[in-house]
Amino acid sequence: MTFFDFLNAINDSKKDLLREDPYSEKEYNSFMINRGLSYFPDTILYANEINSAAHIPKQWQFDFYRIGISKRKRFSKWHKREKDSDDIKLIMKEYNYSYQKAIQASEIINETQLQNLREKYVSGGR
Numbered sequence: 001m002t003f004f005d006f007l008n009a010i011n012d013s014k015k016d017l018l019r020e021d022p023y024s025e026k027e028y029n030s031f032m033i034n035r036g037l038s039y040f041p042d043t044i045l046y047a048n049e050i051n052s053a054a055h056i057p058k059q060w061q062f063d064f065y066r067i068g069i070s071k072r073k074r075f076s077k078w079h080k081r082e083k084d085s086d087d088i089k090l091i092m093k094e095y096n097y098s099y100q101k102a103i104q105a106s107e108i109i110n111e112t113q114l115q116n117l118r119e120k121y122v123s124g125g126r
Helices: 003-013 022-027 030-037 044-052 058-068 086-095 099-106 111-120
Strands: none
Touching: 003 030, 003 058, 030 044, 030 058, 044 058, 086 099, 086 111
8 A cells, every 4th residue: 555545545535544454554654645735735734734743643644634634636746856967966076065065056167167077077988
């Protein structure tokens, strides 16, 4: 069982998955459920409320969502981290920067500096 099953039960089917299958409580990930519900204007306050009360049992959290949130189909794209570009990797390697610092530095480095870095770290065959 994935957290998408729990989100579908909260948003659409309103099934009590935690009581139907006692082993599913181990698979309930409150962080991912909060994240999934924070994408929508009508459920973000529910996610914020549970986030501030993270110490309560998972069954109570699930019941709060399942009973409190109105039944509706909700779909959103999940944001994923972008692939590291070769230029960012070069900046990280040259200046010994973290990923975030390299992104910031890439905004101020001009194209000729990037070209010099590419030539410096060229790796290839013969």
